[in-house]
Amino acid sequence: MRIAVLGADGYLGWPTALHLSAQGHDVVAVDNLIRRRWDEECGTGSLVPISSMEARCARWQQVSGRSITWHNVDLRDRDAVEQLVVAIKPEAVVHFAEQRSAPYSMISPSHGVETQVNNLVGTLNLIYALRDHVPDCHLIKLGTMGEYGTPNIDIEEGFIEIDHNGRHDRMLYPKSPGSVYHLSKVHDSHNLEFACRVWDMRATDLNQGVVYGTTTDECAQHPELATRFDYDGIWGTVLNRYCVQAAVGEPLSVHGKGGQTRGFLDIRDTVRCIELAALNAPAPGEYRVFNQFTEQFSVLELAEKVKHARAAHGLETEIHHVPNPRRELEEHYYKARHQHLLDLGLQPHNLSDTLIDHVIQAVETNISRVRRETIAAAVDWRRGGGLYRAPAASTLATATAR
Amino acid sequence: MRIAVLGADGYLGWPTALHLSAQGHDVVAVDNLIRRRWDEECGTGSLVPISSMEARCARWQQVSGRSITWHNVDLRDRDAVEQLVVAIKPEAVVHFAEQRSAPYSMISPSHGVETQVNNLVGTLNLIYALRDHVPDCHLIKLGTMGEYGTPNIDIEEGFIEIDHNGRHDRMLYPKSPGSVYHLSKVHDSHNLEFACRVWDMRATDLNQGVVYGTTTDECAQHPELATRFDYDGIWGTVLNRYCVQAAVGEPLSVHGKGGQTRGFLDIRDTVRCIELAALNAPAPGEYRVFNQFTEQFSVLELAEKVKHARAAHGLETEIHHVPNPRRELEEHYYKARHQHLLDLGLQPHNLSDTLIDHVIQAVETNISRVRRETIAAAVDWRRGGGLYRAPAASTLATATAR
Numbered sequence: 120m121r122i123a124v125l126g127a128d129g130y131l132g133w134p135t136a137l138h139l140s141a142q143g144h145d146v147v148a149v150d151n152l153i154r155r156r157w158d159e160e161c162g163t164g165s166l167v168p169i170s171s172m173e174a175r176c177a178r179w180q181q182v183s184g185r186s187i188t189w190h191n192v193d194l195r196d197r198d199a200v201e202q203l204v205v206a207i208k209p210e211a212v213v214h215f216a217e218q219r220s221a222p223y224s225m226i227s228p229s230h231g232v233e234t235q236v237n238n239l240v241g242t243l244n245l246i247y248a249l250r251d252h253v254p255d256c257h258l259i260k261l262g263t264m265g266e267y268g269t270p271n272i273d274i275e276e277g278f279i280e281i282d283h284n285g286r287h288d289r290m291l292y293p294k295s296p297g298s299v300y301h302l303s304k305v306h307d308s309h310n311l312e313f314a315c316r317v318w319d320m321r322a323t324d325l326n327q328g329v330v331y332g333t334t335t336d337e338c339a340q341h342p343e344l345a346t347r348f349d350y351d352g353i354w355g356t357v358l359n360r361y362c363v364q365a366a367v368g369e370p371l372s373v374h375g376k377g378g379q380t381r382g383f384l385d386i387r388d389t390v391r392c393i394e395l396a397a398l399n400a401p402a403p404g405e406y407r408v409f410n411q412f413t414e415q416f417s418v419l420e421l422a423e424k425v426k427h428a429r430a431a432h433g434l435e436t437e438i439h440h441v442p443n444p445r446r447e448l449e450e451h452y453y454k455a456r457h458q459h460l461l462d463l464g465l466q467p468h469n470l471s472d473t474l475i476d477h478v479i480q481a482v483e484t485n486i487s488r489v490r491r492e493t494i495a496a497a498v499d500w501r502r503g504g505g506l507y508r509a510p511a512a513s514t515l516a517t518a519t520a521r
Numbered sequence: 522m523r524i525a526v527l528g529a530d531g532y533l534g535w536p537t538a539l540h541l542s543a544q545g546h547d548v549v550a551v552d553n554l555i556r557r558r559w560d561e562e563c564g565t566g567s568l569v570p571i572s573s574m575e576a577r578c579a580r581w582q583q584v585s586g587r588s589i590t591w592h593n594v595d596l597r598d599r600d601a602v603e604q605l606v607v608a609i610k611p612e613a614v615v616h617f618a619e620q621r622s623a624p625y626s627m628i629s630p631s632h633g634v635e636t637q638v639n640n641l642v643g644t645l646n647l648i649y650a651l652r653d654h655v656p657d658c659h660l661i662k663l664g665t666m667g668e669y670g671t672p673n674i675d676i677e678e679g680f681i682e683i684d685h686n687g688r689h690d691r692m693l694y695p696k697s698p699g700s701v702y703h704l705s706k707v708h709d710s711h712n713l714e715f716a717c718r719v720w721d722m723r724a725t726d727l728n729q730g731v732v733y734g735t736t737t738d739e740c741a742q743h744p745e746l747a748t749r750f751d752y753d754g755i756w757g758t759v760l761n762r763y764c765v766q767a768a769v770g771e772p773l774s775v776h777g778k779g780g781q782t783r784g785f786l787d788i789r790d791t792v793r794c795i796e797l798a799a800l801n802a803p804a805p806g807e808y809r810v811f812n813q814f815t816e817q818f819s820v821l822e823l824a825e826k827v828k829h830a831r832a833a834h835g836l837e838t839e840i841h842h843v844p845n846p847r848r849e850l851e852e853h854y855y856k857a858r859h860q861h862l863l864d865l866g867l868q869p870h871n872l873s874d875t876l877i878d879h880v881i882q883a884v885e886t887n888i889s890r891v892r893r894e895t896i897a898a899a900v901d902w903r904r905g906g907g908l909y910r911a912p913a914a915s916t917l918a919t920a921t922a923r
Contacts, residue, residue: 228649247630271690288673290695306708446719
């Protein structure tokens with residue numbers, strides 16, 4: 120299948136491009152490399168050194184004998200998106216190419232507006248280009264479980280059956296997102312549902328949970344195939360950050376009470392889920408939503424799992440409850456359905472002490488690159504703020520070499 | 522009360538500014554006049570001649586002895602919005618300042634993107650400026666009944682109580698909007714709800730129905746106080762367009778079967794609803810939704826009402842069913858609650874033959890200005906298209922003189 124992976128320079132986009140290529144698909148990788156520039160702005164950086172897209176694609180060709188075509192395209196540029204779609208005529212498009220950090224979107228008004236405009240305009244340009252040039256193409260769009268918030272009822276997969284005043288309908292599941300970034304994904308979901316309903320497009324909206332892990336089968340084949348690993352307060356996800364804190368001997372910082380419960384999944388399951396979605400396209404006109412996660416935990420439970428994994432090696436780990444920079448419920452009901460991908464054949468990698476050990480080992484390999492001052496959350500949901508100091512010149516040189 | 526009216530150059534913004542001023546409020550009128558430029562782009566124009574904002578404000582001062590301060594500000598300019606808010610420190614902001622035509626948003630991909638960016642960025646800039654400088658200000662935002670679509674269950678006012686798998690929650694009412702424009706209002710609603718929940722702002726989201734009528738008590742006081750009247754296929758609302766068709770002796774054009782049912786209200790009720798919302802602010806942190814309409818009709822019922830009103834004068838009117846340029850249900854259940862504004866004291870002006878006569882008379886006064894070629898719907902929901910030819914030079918001269 121001819122598949123374009125948009126956002127192919129990111130934490131998940133790159134492993135997805137590799138996985139789809141390894142499975143025999145004809146992969147076109149697209150990105151505008153903005154994430155590397157955002158790192159410079161934020162004073163952050165991947166713990167694991169990452170190569171340029173050119174070097175990665177060349178290495179993959181050498182390792183696997185398979186080629187990935189690479190295009191530097193900004194989805195905000197409508198003409199460029201149209202030209203890309205016309206040139207490659209994809210059968211499926213996997214769309215990761217959005218600003219994906221909740222804290223980044225809360226830094227300032229301009230970061231909030233930038234996030235919504237970037238995500239909405241890119242996705243709209245893509246929808247229009249597919250509608251007008253490859254209307255049968257299957258758009259696989261990354262959303263987030265964070266669109267739902269933490270309702271007091273079970274979370275369904277995108278739709279809910281409602282009985283009301285003696286009548287019935289199947290409706291979009293109501294959303295209550297927790298950041299300006301999460302809002303942008305809710306907006307995308309509505310735009311996508313409309314495109315399917317009115318223009319007969321076909322789309323899968325993957326409401327993904329929080330991803331953890333450092334590598335996949337394909338990324339592990341050569342250091343130049345590694346994907347980025349974020350551990351800072353802006354781009355890092357919670358379990359990855361705990362692992363870095365454990366590796367450097369700092370207490371694990373739990374926001375508030377720590378009862379915040381979310382869906383989680385292993386990065387190896389992300390790439391498999393994407394392939395399952397691609398192999399099982401919806402009908403024309405169908406807007407389909409999968410909740411893409413495998414297990415749910417509270418952030419305190421995750422900290423305790425890391426502590427437990429360390430204790431098995433005789434290592435002590437402290438857990439600190441720090442003031443919560445976010446505005447969110449810290450104790451709440453949470454039960455989210457995630458059946459559709461299992462029905463398509465997903466075999467989950469459940470979270471284990473072994474995986475935690477593995478992540479911590481990966482951190483230890485690069486421990487000299489940890490910038491401790493960037494681990495703590497710095498963006499407050501009420502006051503904004505929170506860019507880290509720009510990295511020192513020596514660190515910048517390393518960043519440029521990446 | 523010190524109230525800013527954003528979008529004060531529009532069909533409803535201008536009468537609202539006048540009404541609030543007449544009621545003794547201290548009104549600041551804000552617009553960027555883009556609607557007049559969009560008319561030039563589309564080959565459309567107000568049937569009723571409208572004065573410049575300067576002339577209108579001067580005339581209002583002369584007629585009423587009350588002053589309205591006028592600012593030309595583009596809400597997409599964050600610094601300008603911030604300066605405006607700091608300068609006037611409003612207690613309430615009435616926000617009409619959006620691209621508000623569904624057909625306009627469906628002309629082309631660039632019109633769709635422009636609509637969403639214009640509406641989202643303007644509203645986000647406003648939210649941030651209020652949050653940071655007048656956090657207690659009450660934001661009264663115009664949404665649309667079209668956000669709900671046509672669900673098979675009763676439409677509630679913004680929220681719905683859901684029982685699901687033995688548990689209960691009060692959630693945002695699910696939305697199924699029918700155009701890229703309507704989508705932009707859904708996005709705004711989510712952003713607004715978030716601002717209240719996370720930043721303790723106070724907002725009223727007015728999901729307004731389709732407005733008909735030409736004038737209000739204040740606009741009627743002098744020709745220079747008139748508000749615009751759109752009758753074309755891009756900007757005109759359905760009843761106003763039927764009245765123009767009746768006046769020029771053309772058949773009334775009903776899209777498809779005509780069972781499309783919507784909420785409607787008289788322009789005089791719009792201005793009263795806005796004042797009622799302003800006089801009864803929500804608590805800090807409260808996001809409140811009112812469905813702002815007074816009666817519901819199908820578009821075929823409306824055509825029959827116009828035909829009936831004409832028959833009373835011995836005039837024959839034909840009704841033609843034309844191919845529906847939109848993608849929408851033409852026969853469906855529709856029952857929408859609209860209780861909150863009645864509870865606050867709204868006394869509706871129900872639609873009557875007299876009102877229809879009055880609108881047709883207003884059309885007849887300006888009948889030489891009707892551009893017949895712009896009455897038919899020209900934008901197709903599937904194929905886009907549909908700008909009218911640019912007006913002839915002689916018409917342009919008239920337009921410029923407006």
